[in-house]
Structure formats: C-alpha cells, structure tokens
Amino acid sequence: MAPRIDQVKCNLCGVCIENCPGDCFEMGAGGDGVLVARPLTCWHCGTCEVDCLIGAIYVELPIMMLA
Numbered sequence: 001m002a003p004r005i006d007q008v009k010c011n012l013c014g015v016c017i018e019n020c021p022g023d024c025f026e027m028g029a030g031g032d033g034v035l036v037a038r039p040l041t042c043w044h045c046g047t048c049e050v051d052c053l054i055g056a057i058y059v060e061l062p063i064m065m066l067a
C-alpha cells in the first residue's frame with residue numbers, strides 16, 4: 001500500500017522526497033503538494049514516517065507484513 005500524506009499538515013519541506021530509498025515521492029507542480037508518484041517502489045521501510053517531523057505521513061503496512 002502506498003504511504004498517505006496529509007496535505008493539510010505537510011509544510012513542503014521535501015525531506016521525504018530526499019530520503020525515500022524507493023524514490024516514491026515528488027513535488028507536484030502548481031501547488032499540488034508532495035505526491036506519491038511511484039507507489040509501487042515503496043517497500044514499507046517506514047523512513048518517511050519517521051523522518052517527517054510533523055507527522056504528515058502514514059505508512060500502512062500490507063496485511064502480509066503484519067502477520
């Protein structure tokens with residue numbers, strides 16, 4: 001599952017874009033905010049959720065990873 005970004009909380013700092021090892025994020029054009037542009041390259045490492053200091057990212061683990 002793709003990470004979810006709370007666009008209201010997000011301050012567009014870009015840390016998640018820089019630090020994601022899967023290159024999942026990109027800055028949207030025209031004020032679209034940060035987009036999960038490549039959700040299929042996410043392997044749910046949790047880096048973005050930890051690095052986003054204002055808690056604007058939530059990584060939902062697939063059911064098979066919760067077992």
Ligand code: SF4
Pocket residue numbers: 005009010011012013014015016017034051052053054055056057
């Ligand atoms: S790290 Fe958090 S606040 Fe910064 S751009 Fe990403 S989602 Fe927004």
Ligand code: SF4
Pocket residue numbers: 003019020021022023024041042043044045046047048049059
């Ligand atoms: S969980 Fe890891 S791979 Fe997935 S978007 Fe966040 S930092 Fe990138």
